[in-house]
Amino acid sequence: MTAANAPTIGTAMASATRLSVRNIRKSFGPHEVLRGISLDAHDGDVISLLGASGSGKSTFLRCINMLEIADAGEIVVDGETIQMEQRRGKTVPANRRQVDRMRSELGMVFQSFNLWSHMTILQNVIEGPMHVLKRPRADCIAEAEALLEKVGIADKRHAYPAHLSGGQQQRAAIARSLAMKPKVMLFDEPTSALDPELVGEVLRVMRALAEEGMTMLVVTHEMSFARTVSNRVIFMKSGEINCDGPPEHVFGAGASPEFRQFIGHFGS
Amino acid sequence: MDLDFMASTMVTLIAALPMTLALFSLSVVFGGLLALLVVWMRVGGNPVARGFAKGYIFVFRGSPLLIQMFLIFYGLGQFGFIRYSFLWPALREPFVCAVMSLALCTAGYTAEIFRFGLRSIPAKEIEAARAVGMSGFLLTRRILAPIAFRNALPAYSTEVMMMVKSTALASLVTVWEVTGVAQRLIAQTYRTMEVFLCAAAIYLILNFLILQVMALLEYRLTPHRRTAPLFPVAQR
Numbered sequence: 001m002t003a004a005n006a007p008t009i010g011t012a013m014a015s016a017t018r019l020s021v022r023n024i025r026k027s028f029g030p031h032e033v034l035r036g037i038s039l040d041a042h043d044g045d046v047i048s049l050l051g052a053s054g055s056g057k058s059t060f061l062r063c064i065n066m067l068e069i070a071d072a073g074e075i076v077v078d079g080e081t082i083q084m085e086q087r088r089g090k091t092v093p094a095n096r097r098q099v100d101r102m103r104s105e106l107g108m109v110f111q112s113f114n115l116w117s118h119m120t121i122l123q124n125v126i127e128g129p130m131h132v133l134k135r136p137r138a139d140c141i142a143e144a145e146a147l148l149e150k151v152g153i154a155d156k157r158h159a160y161p162a163h164l165s166g167g168q169q170q171r172a173a174i175a176r177s178l179a180m181k182p183k184v185m186l187f188d189e190p191t192s193a194l195d196p197e198l199v200g201e202v203l204r205v206m207r208a209l210a211e212e213g214m215t216m217l218v219v220t221h222e223m224s225f226a227r228t229v230s231n232r233v234i235f236m237k238s239g240e241i242n243c244d245g246p247p248e249h250v251f252g253a254g255a256s257p258e259f260r261q262f263i264g265h266f267g268s
Numbered sequence: 269m270d271l272d273f274m275a276s277t278m279v280t281l282i283a284a285l286p287m288t289l290a291l292f293s294l295s296v297v298f299g300g301l302l303a304l305l306v307v308w309m310r311v312g313g314n315p316v317a318r319g320f321a322k323g324y325i326f327v328f329r330g331s332p333l334l335i336q337m338f339l340i341f342y343g344l345g346q347f348g349f350i351r352y353s354f355l356w357p358a359l360r361e362p363f364v365c366a367v368m369s370l371a372l373c374t375a376g377y378t379a380e381i382f383r384f385g386l387r388s389i390p391a392k393e394i395e396a397a398r399a400v401g402m403s404g405f406l407l408t409r410r411i412l413a414p415i416a417f418r419n420a421l422p423a424y425s426t427e428v429m430m431m432v433k434s435t436a437l438a439s440l441v442t443v444w445e446v447t448g449v450a451q452r453l454i455a456q457t458y459r460t461m462e463v464f465l466c467a468a469a470i471y472l473i474l475n476f477l478i479l480q481v482m483a484l485l486e487y488r489l490t491p492h493r494r495t496a497p498l499f500p501v502a503q504r
Contacts, residue, residue, distance in 0.1 A: 067395060096403055104401030114396035117492050118415055128400035131410050160492035173396075180400055 015043040018215045019184045024063050024073035033059045035239040044213040048226035051236035057219045061188050065106045066099050077102050078183050104132050107177030107185040112193045113169040115161040121172045122157040128180045147175040151205050167198030187218040223266050235259045277466045284449040291435040295370035303378035328376030334437050337369040341441040366438035377427050385420030418489050425482035429475050
């Protein structure tokens with residue numbers, strides 16, 4: 001599967017471009033975090049973003065669904081360009097509704113789960129479909145229960161987030177994102193806040209998603225996931241793409257000196 | 269102690285309880301609605317509205333409720349445009365003035381309580397809501413307000429209890445609620461101790477009941493803060 005999807009610039013044109021990011025720049029004060037990052041994600045792509053902390057990979061992911069607003073650049077979701085405008089010298093979205101709609105099409109999974117603590121797991125999962133997509137409650141519940149079954153926590157549907165383990169909470173958060181039927185899933189270090197023994201259960205869910213053909217962008221430190229599940233690996237350094245390609249290329253002959261040094265820390 | 273006198277005093281005072289309850293409930297409802305408006309202005313983006321809300325909160329929290337009540341009851345009638353306006357038939361009523369000043373005052377306190385409730389919402393939960401495509405009123409209605417209200421509830425129940433006690437001030441603008449009737453009884457009988465003890469007992473019982481209701485409300489709204497049940501039961 002991985003090999004079949006492995007894109008080179010030539011063959012990628014065959015499948016639809018779900019997400020296209022052009023020349024994203026972002027500074028926090030004088031500190032330039034992203035220095036012009038571009039990326040295309042095609043249908044079924046699983047792209048791992050690697051990099052040391054501070055390399056800008058999480059900021060990049062957050063810029064894609066506009067939890068951070070990029071200073072410059074263009075974001076195209078499924079062919080639709082997000083309209084931006086200049087207001088008092090700052091770049092801001094021109095149309096809030098367009099941003100809301102775009103966000104509802106991009107699933108986001110956070111490092112610390114960010115479940116709504118006052119709602120049960122089931123309520124967390126049906127919240128978006130019911131109130132953002134305005135779909136009938138019965139349909140939402142049926143789909144939510146199927147999703148919770150899929151991520152293996154159907155028995156916890158009436159529990160509250162605080163009563164679940166980190167791994168269960170993250171799987172619930174993945175189900176919550178999937179309930180929106182997203183076109184692309186964004187994962188922001190989904191296993192970094194978990195105890196080591198809970199990482200596996202979350203990665204298994206993500207691997208299953210990848211195998212179903214979900215388009216995924218994953219900021220991660222899990223080298224084995226990047227190597228075996230993703231069909232493309234991007235290594236970021238100092239706000240720029242340092243190394244980019246299929247995992248066998250990036251982890252093999254194509255590895256840059258910076259990337260070799262980076263993975264040296266993981267002992268792999 | 270003269271038990272017969274206490275009993276008859278209780279009966280007289282309880283007859284005034286509906287007035288106390290009316291003052292209390294109307295001022296809590298109107299004060300709560302006004303507080304929503306004030307807190308919306310206070311946290312919103314408009315600097316003029318924010319300044320007005322800050323000023324409002326400062327004035328009504330910073331000055332004595334009794335003086336606010338006197339200003340409304342005795343003061344408003346001095347302005348011809350109010351005395352000759354269509355509002356005057358209502359505004360010359362002591363009851364209306366008392367409810368108005370109680371509501372205006374509690375709105376100042378409640379707005380601050382709600383604001384702290386809003387501020388204590390975890391940023392991550394707001395971010396999650398934005399990430400599924402919520403913003404504006406939907407975000408407020410579904411995520412911000414429910415969490416803020418839960419966070420504000422302990423402080424808000426204190427404010428509600430304060431309001432029960434504050435209704436006693438209405439007696440000073442000739443509203444015949446429990447304290448006013450108690451003072452009239454004392455003027456007739458000179459038995460300060462028994463009458464005020466009975467009045468205090470009424471306020472205590474009232475606040476005890478309100479406290480139970482608020483505690484029950486908080487309990488029902490915050491199952492997520494309790495420890496998980498050992499044996500999960502089927503719900504609904």
